[in-house]
Amino acid sequence: MAYSTYTTEAIVCGSKDNNTSDRSYLLFTQRAGMLWASARSVRTEKSKQRYALQDFSVIRVSLVRGKSGWRVGSVESLLNPFMQSDNRQARAFIQLVVRSLRRFLHGEEPALAIFRDAKEALFMAVDKYDFDKLGNLYTLRLLEKLGYVSQKPAFASLLEGTITEHTTAVVSAEGLKAIDIAYRASHL
DSSP states (O other): OOOOOEEEEEEEEEEETTTEEEEEEEEEETTEEEEEEETTTTSSSSSSSTTTTTOOOOOEEEEETTTTTTEEEEEEEOHHHHHHHHSSHHHHHHHHHHHHHHHHOSSSSOHHHHHHHHHHHHTTTSSSSOOOHHHHHHHHHHHHHOOOOOOOOOTTTGGGGOOOGGTTOOOOOOHHHHHHHHHHHHOO
């Protein structure tokens, strides 16, 4: 029986060890949403996939859906912003992005706009920005796309376009209040 192969971009949001040399990865994929995929013998020294599949990496991956779940086929590393960042603020911002994805996204449901924002934010983390402002902007956009925040005139312009267009924007006090209310309302 032949299985279909899906090639997509993904963000590695976490991993856990299985058996002696296997590892399972929590991947936020562009085409399938959040999913767990297993990779065989990835922890051995001779594995070619071990460096591409590090936490916080942005990768292009081929996935196969089998009887027991998703399996990792081939992997190509696009960027690991955590390793390329040279300061603590950038690394804290990268952790915020991935932690938010793990907190709010569950299940295999494509979320193209959320994936685009997360990928863009991770690519921006390599450069020098005001990461506190960028973190508030990313969180507001994520919560709005998930339906926890409704658009209000005070911050509606920040929710349109891309994150790159709003790198110098400051989230207003009303926007910060909406983020706080959304965190409490989500119960996550």
